[in-house]
Each structure stands twice: as structure tokens, then as C-alpha cells.
Amino acid sequence: MNKRLSPRALAAISPLALLKGEPQADRVVPPTGFTARLTLFAAAAMTFLAVFALALSLATGRMAANWSQELARSSTLRISAPADQIAAQTEAALQVLETTRGVARARALTAEEQQGLLEPWFGPDLPVDSLPIPQLVEIVEDGEGYDAAGLRLRLQAEVPGAVLDDHARWRRPLVRAAERIRALGLLSLLLIGGVMAAMITLAANSALAANAQVIAVLRLVGARDEFIARAFVRRFTFRAFWGAALGMALGLAALLALPQAQAEGGFLTGLGLRGWHWIWPFVLPPVAAAVSFAATRAAARRMLGNLA
Amino acid sequence: MIELDNLAYSYGGGELLSDISLRLTPGSFHFLTGPSGAGKTTFLKLCYGALIPTAGQAVLFGQDVREMSRDDVATIRRRIGVVHQDCQFLDHLTVAENIALPLMVSGQDVEAEQQNLEELIAWCGLTQRAGALPPELSGGERQRAALARAVIMSPEVILADEPTGNVDWEMSQRLLALLVELNRMGKTVMIATHDLGLIRAAKSRVQARVLRIAKRRLQLAGADL
Ligand SMILES: Nc1ncnc2c1ncn2[C@@H]1O[C@H](COP(=O)(O)OP(=O)(O)OP(=O)(O)O)[C@@H](O)[C@H]1O
Ligand SMILES: [Mg+2]
DSSP states (O other), X not given: OOOOOOXXXXXXXXXXXXXXXXXXXXXXXXXXHHHHHHHHHHHHHHHHHHHHHHHHHHHHHHHHHHHHHHHHSOEEEEEOOOTTTHHHHHHHHHHHHHTSTTEEEEXXXXXXXXXXXXXXXXXXXXOGGGSOOOEEEEEEEOTTOOOHHHHHHHHHHHOTTEEEEOTHHHHHHHHHHHHHHHHHHHHHHHHHHHHHHHHHHHHHHHHHHHTHHHHHHHHHTTOOHHHHHHHHHHHHHHHHHHHHHHHHHHHHHHHHTSXXXXXXXXXXXXXXXXXXXXXXXXXXXXXXXXXXXXXXXXXXXXHHHHOO | OEEEEEEEEOSSSSOSXXXXXXXXXXXXXXXXXXXXXXXXXXXXXXXTTSSOOSEEEEEETTEXXXXXXXXXXXXXXXXXXXXXXXXXXXXXXOHHXXXXXXXXXXXXXXXXXXXXXXXXXXXXXXXXXXXXOGGGSOHHHHHHHHHHHHHTTOOSXXXXXXXXXXXXXXXXXXXXXXXXXXXXXXXXXXXXXXXXXXXXXXXXXXXXXXXXXXXXXXXXXXTTO
16 A cells, blocks of 8 residues: 655645645535534643643743752851951861861952952942951862761861851752652653643544544545545644644633742742743644644544555 | 456355456446346446455556555546445535535645536536535435536546436436436446336437346346347
8 A cells, every 4th residue: 555645745734734724625524513622622721731831840940950050159158256266267167178078179258259249238338347247168069068067066166156058958959859840840741742642532533433434435536545634634733723722822821820920939939931931832732733633644544544 | 448357256255246357448338237136336346446356357547456555546536437326425515515526535626617517517407406415315316416426527437326226217317318428428338227228218329238247247238128
């Protein structure tokens, strides 16, 4: 059996040509209310869900990236002591840090750097020198990281004025969780696509079976399999596209209705889409159409190939 | 155009048709007769590639049926117009659309053929019923619509299976007249029927050969009809 398609047939069946609407020729397949509604509903519902899976993946991806960036930054040691002891304590702290496993580098910030950090809050005219400002020590971890509890104990003994601020510690599991959620979001997208393909395949099979007599008549008057398959495929692709567009619109509306993200980017309020990420949902209807195209086409070919 | 060579066919039991050889020449007019169940419909199906002979050869327009793909069979059906014994239509399309169906499925511009279509519908006396749905037609109207659909592509061969099966004498005369006229236009015609009256009526209008299926063989019936 010859299964190759002519270029003309391929052009006519290309996804773009399919979206132009139902040409006269597609009327050979009787309108089937049930499978039409099923396909529309499946595509709309699945796309609605896909919008959220997508938003979840993108938001958690964004969060993981932000947090990792901060992770890569150093932790800090804050040394508060009477002015005459600061230099000695800083020296002692640096020595402790140098002999701590897991610390790659430790460096006391210079007075200018400290002033630079404060400037946004107090303005450039602040006489930093005359204020009892704690000395900051920047700690860069190596790949393994250090044992924060052990370091605290040693510092307590040798540098009583030192406070270790290792915000990285609590961020790391959050980053891991965010990455995991992102992976789950992407997996959900795949599953949603698979379920949609399965539902559309079922709908297409049922439409093909319900139209066995139509297919027989078409064969008798000289229709090629390609023509028959196209009539079905077009219809399902078209429906899936508009169903998905509807689902996407509803999903986006729901996303827009979420409270705006706070400056701190709390987890729940950060779920919306940001910037160019808004493009992604618009990819869903074409993808749904493509999934439907492939599913219906496979179903039609299988069914027609089995006919005598 | 249609050549059968030592062809045999069996649906699975014993052979229904055996040792059949026939060469349809362009412009010829044949009747195919024989008792009910003799295999007339089966024979016609072999002639348009719906069945593949279990032995021997069937060559349609130079192509061996056994070597034809599904697409080849579809293409052949555009050159052989068939009026089926149980004329089936697409019930959700109008009579006119059903008649134009072969044009549509072969990718031709139905709009461009609109005038031909209207003439054909008038010629078959269906102008009044063109907008009706097939289930609303009478038996004779169905037969005429089936004939119109069979000839819309201007095929070289027309195979009609009991085209007068469920119509009265007058209507069968009209259908016969349509087929005779098509034959005058150069089409090859084969009509399967067990209506001997129809064959006799035709003999005065056209030079027809009568084939009879008897005892699984195809015989040329004498002039005794
Ligand atoms: N698809 C099939 N499978 C098995 N047997 C079949 C099939 N189609 C037809 N037959 C049998 O083959 C024989 C010939 O059938 P066919 O339809 O060719 O007869 P026919 O000469 O056209 O009869 P009629 O004048 O009643 O239309 C019959 O006995 C029929 O039961
Ligand atoms: Mg028959």
C-alpha cells in the first residue's frame, strides 16, 4: 500500500492550512455534536490546567534562580564591639575563618565598602567613622560548605562580639524544593498533553466508527484515504485549537485575577507570569492543535488502513 | 479498458465464479443477467476493483487489480461510474451535493462545474428534488440520483447494478433511456438485471450484448431473448 503523500496533499494538510476554517469539502463528514463538544471541552479544560502548570513552573523556576543567586553570594559575619576592640576581634575572626573547613575565603569589608552599603539608607553625608558601626566580614563558602554550628561555637569562644548570619542555610532547601516543584510542573504539562491526546484519540475513533457508512460511500465515489482523513483531521484540529484558545483565555484571566506579587516575592503571590513569560500561554493553543492533529491523523490512518 | 482473464472468485466457501474471461470494448453495451444469488453484483465488484479475484487476472485500464494500492483503486473509481444496487448517499447532504460528491472528493472545483451539474440534474428529472435530502427521495428518484452521481465525472465506463430494481415500468424505461443516451455519447455501459423485459425493450434501441451467469460461468446469451 502506498502511504506516501503528495506535496500538494501535505500542503493542504499542514497545520496552518487547517486553521483557516472548514472548507466546503469538510462537509462530507456530518457534524457530530457529541464528539465536537467532547473535543472542545477536553482541549479547553486541559489548556486551562496547562496555564497553571506553566505558571507554576515558570514562577518556581524564577524563584529557584533568585534564591540560588543569593546563595552563591557569601554569608556574613557581623562583629560588634567597643571601638578599640574591633580591629583585634576582626583579626581573630579572620584567623578562625581561615582555619575553618568549608570556608573558601574570608575578607573584612573596608570602611568605604561599608559606607557604600549604608548610603542608600542614610545618604552620603553620614559620618560613618564617628558611628559605632559593626565590622562586616564576607565569607565565601567552598563547594562543601561549612558547619555553621561548629563555627558559631568557635567564634563564641574566641570572638564574643561576632554574629554569623548564614541566610544561605535556610535558602538551600527552598531552592531544592522550588526546583522539584518546577520539575513536577513540567511533568504535569507533559501529562496534560498526553491526556488531551488520549481524549482526542478516543473522540476521533468514536467519530470514525460512527461514520463508517460515510467513509464507505466516500470510498465508493473515489475518495482517497487522504481526503477522508483530512476531513476528520481538520475538524478535530480546528476544534482543539479553539477549545485550547478558550481554556487559555480563562486560565490567563484567572492568573490576572491573582493578587499582584509583593516586592519580597512571597511564594503564593509570585505565582503569576512576569515579563516575556506571558508569551508562553499563547504557545498552548497551537501545541494543542498539533497534538490533536497528530492524534486524529494516527487514528484515521489506522482505521482506514484496516478497511478492505 | 476492463479485461478479465480466467478469473475466479470465492467468498471463502466454494467458487462463486469460475474461469471468466471478458474484454469490455469502448462504446459497447452489455446486459448481465442470471438468477438472484448467481454473482452479478460480485462480478461488477470485480470490474471496479472492490474485490480482488481469487484466481486469474483483472486488469482495469492497464493496471492489474492485485498490484493496485488503495489510492489507485480510488482513482480508478473516477473513471468507472458505478450505480450500486443499494444506492447509498450521504444523508446529511442534499441530493445536488451528493451528485457532486465525486467532483468534490477528487478535488475539482464544484462551483466551476455548477452548470454541468444543473444540466445533469435536469436530465435525470431531479431539478425539483435537488435541494432534498436523500432519505426524502422515492425509490426511483434514488436510482436516478445514483445514476447522476455515477456519471458526473464523465467516466468512460458505467456499471449499473439493478438500476431499475425498485421502480415501475415507466420509470425503468426512463432510466434505460438515460443509459442508452450515455452509450450513444460513447460510454461503455454494463447493466446487471434480471428484468428480461428491460433487456427486450433495450434491444430495439441499442446494440446490446447479453451476458448470463449460469453454473458459475459467464456465457453469451443467444438471440432467443
Ligand atoms: N460479502 C460476502 N460474503 C460472503 N458471501 C457473499 C458476500 N456477498 C455476497 N455473497 C454471496 O455470494 C452470492 C452472490 O451474491 P451477489 O450479490 O453477487 O448475487 P447477485 O447475482 O447480485 O444477486 P441479486 O440478483 O439478488 O442481486 C450470494 O449467494 C451471496 O450470498
Ligand atoms: Mg446483486
